[in-house]
Amino acid sequence: MKKSLLLIAGLGIFGFAHADFTLTVLHTNDLHAHIEPSKVGQSMFGGYAKQATLIQKYRTSDPNPILLNGGDTFQGTLYFNQYTGLADLAAMNVMGYEGMAVGNHEFDLGPKPLGEFGKHAIFPLLSCNLDVSGDEDLKSVVKPYAIKQVGGQKIGLIGATTPDLPSISSPGPTVKMLDLYQSLDKAVAALRSEGVNKIILLSHLGYGLEQEVAKKVPGLDVIVGGHSHTYLGKSTGIQGFANPPGPYPTVVENSESKVLLVSAWEWGKVFGRIKVEFDDAGKVKSWSDNQPILVDDGIPDDPVVGSMIAAFQKPIAELKKTVVATAPVALTRDNGSSGNSRLGNIFTDSMLAYGAKSGAVVAIMNNGGVRANIDQGPITFDEVIQTAPFGNTLVVVDLTGAELLSAFEYAASKAGADGYGVTIHVSKGTTIRYDLSQPVGKRVLLASIGGIPLDQRNTYRVITNNFVAGGGDGFAMIRDAKGYRLDTGTLDRDALVEFLKTYQGGDVDKRIEIVGK
Numbered sequence: 001m002k003k004s005l006l007l008i009a010g011l012g013i014f015g016f017a018h019a020d021f022t023l024t025v026l027h028t029n030d031l032h033a034h035i036e037p038s039k040v041g042q043s044m045f046g047g048y049a050k051q052a053t054l055i056q057k058y059r060t061s062d063p064n065p066i067l068l069n070g071g072d073t074f075q076g077t078l079y080f081n082q083y084t085g086l087a088d089l090a091a092m093n094v095m096g097y098e099g100m101a102v103g104n105h106e107f108d109l110g111p112k113p114l115g116e117f118g119k120h121a122i123f124p125l126l127s128c129n130l131d132v133s134g135d136e137d138l139k140s141v142v143k144p145y146a147i148k149q150v151g152g153q154k155i156g157l158i159g160a161t162t163p164d165l166p167s168i169s170s171p172g173p174t175v176k177m178l179d180l181y182q183s184l185d186k187a188v189a190a191l192r193s194e195g196v197n198k199i200i201l202l203s204h205l206g207y208g209l210e211q212e213v214a215k216k217v218p219g220l221d222v223i224v225g226g227h228s229h230t231y232l233g234k235s236t237g238i239q240g241f242a243n244p245p246g247p248y249p250t251v252v253e254n255s256e257s258k259v260l261l262v263s264a265w266e267w268g269k270v271f272g273r274i275k276v277e278f279d280d281a282g283k284v285k286s287w288s289d290n291q292p293i294l295v296d297d298g299i300p301d302d303p304v305v306g307s308m309i310a311a312f313q314k315p316i317a318e319l320k321k322t323v324v325a326t327a328p329v330a331l332t333r334d335n336g337s338s339g340n341s342r343l344g345n346i347f348t349d350s351m352l353a354y355g356a357k358s359g360a361v362v363a364i365m366n367n368g369g370v371r372a373n374i375d376q377g378p379i380t381f382d383e384v385i386q387t388a389p390f391g392n393t394l395v396v397v398d399l400t401g402a403e404l405l406s407a408f409e410y411a412a413s414k415a416g417a418d419g420y421g422v423t424i425h426v427s428k429g430t431t432i433r434y435d436l437s438q439p440v441g442k443r444v445l446l447a448s449i450g451g452i453p454l455d456q457r458n459t460y461r462v463i464t465n466n467f468v469a470g471g472g473d474g475f476a477m478i479r480d481a482k483g484y485r486l487d488t489g490t491l492d493r494d495a496l497v498e499f500l501k502t503y504q505g506g507d508v509d510k511r512i513e514i515v516g517k
Contacts, residue, residue, distance in 0.1 A: 070226025126159025
């Protein structure tokens with residue numbers, strides 16, 4: 001009898017020990033319609049067909065997988081212009097996504113395209129801090145949270161959208177922002193009342209705010225990040241993969257437990273994967289296999305998704321022939337020794353027009369971002385792509401006057417070396433006078449923004465492209481700036497197209513003056 005009781009007790013002990021549960025979180029974020037691979041340096045990364053191969057691999061090999069997305073599937077390539085998210089959705093449905101946060105770019109064309117996307121999605125669209133009850137297209141498709149059954153366990157999913165949504169996109173009057181922290185607490189409480197003790201936040205808040213949320217909102221276990229296009233993990237040395245701001249996962253402790261914060265950069269160039277072990281109470285106990293996977297040419301294309309993409313590509317060729325605007329004069333990029341360029345001026349003005357709603361007061365870009373002239377007459381999409389071929393996105397960043405002056409000064413470092421003036425273009429309202437005969441650090445004689453001299457103690461909101469924002473062409477002072485920063489996800493060429501639609505020509509503004517050559 002005693003032996004039997006001991007055996008039963010032993011089984012009970014072992015049963016309790018094995019109550020731990022391992023969940024494999026597979027995730028992406030900020031895909032931005034990058035259905036095809038994207039060029040990084042000299043190599044290609046990403047593409048839905050390669051992601052599909054990884055998803056199938058880890059669904060087969062890993063315990064209790066769940067596939068999630070941190071938002072901003074919309075906007076960024078011609079696929080979005082053509083299909084308004086539905087091509088992405090077709091691939092995501094086939095790949096078997098199980099939840100997606102609602103990002104700000106999901107509203108770039110207003111609520112209706114997101115409603116159509118949600119109507120056909122086999123996975124929930126989630127945001128707890130949006131009130132969509134007054135919008136006919138969204139009220140049945142956007143939910144604050146969802147419960148998924150994985151391996152016999154309830155997994156709670158909550159969504160959150162950046163509070164900046166009204167100022168950086170177009171949600172319209174029928175979509176209301178709710179208090180973020182109250183909404184998160186309410187969603188956590190609702191899930192707990194339904195017996196859920198493992199909760200994942202699908203966040204389109206950005207890395208900085210996500211860390212604050214992890215500290216302040218008890219009940220969250222994992223945050224799948226988005227919005228800030230953050231690469232977490234080990235530096236690979238590959239352009240764009242270097243100098244990550246934190247580890248993968250970034251571990252944040254709050255009053256109840258540890259929270260694991262993960263993010264998979266942008267455009268599907270890496271694929272997120274982490275195995276999380278929970279104890280019997282639903283607390284994070286340990287984690288493993290935690291390093292984003294490079295989605296490179298070594299990964300074969302999934303044949304099903306690959307064939308879908310081949311079909312989606314056909315209308316894109318016709319789209320490139322579409323006339324998007326008319327050039328009243330030839331738009332040339334050569335700024336010679338004057339430091340001014342018609343196309344450079346147009347480009348920066350288009351950036352500033354886009355960034356004005358985010359408070360930007362000046363736009364700057366590198367000379368090398370303008371790659372081809374545009375002839376007078378009808379302008380096709382293909383001509384715009386040749387002018388702006390890199391797929392650069394627009395980034396809003398706060399710079400001190402000292403940092404901005406440093407950028408202007410640096411722009412003179414190569415003046416005259418290749419027949420050009422300085423190495424940047426600036427938007428209307430900004431003027432810089434250079435004396436190239438002066439020593440380094442003294443070449444900017446005068447700089448003003450909006451007619452007011454630059455004050456090194458002030459802070460200025462600047463819009464530029466992601467290449468310059470990341471330190472490209474040597475602009476390390478912009479890369480290293482510690483102020484507000486947001487990659488909008490909008491392509492520079494899309495902003496250029498919108499500006500060209502109303503461009504009337506005129507003289508080339510003398511924004512940059514060079515003396516003492």
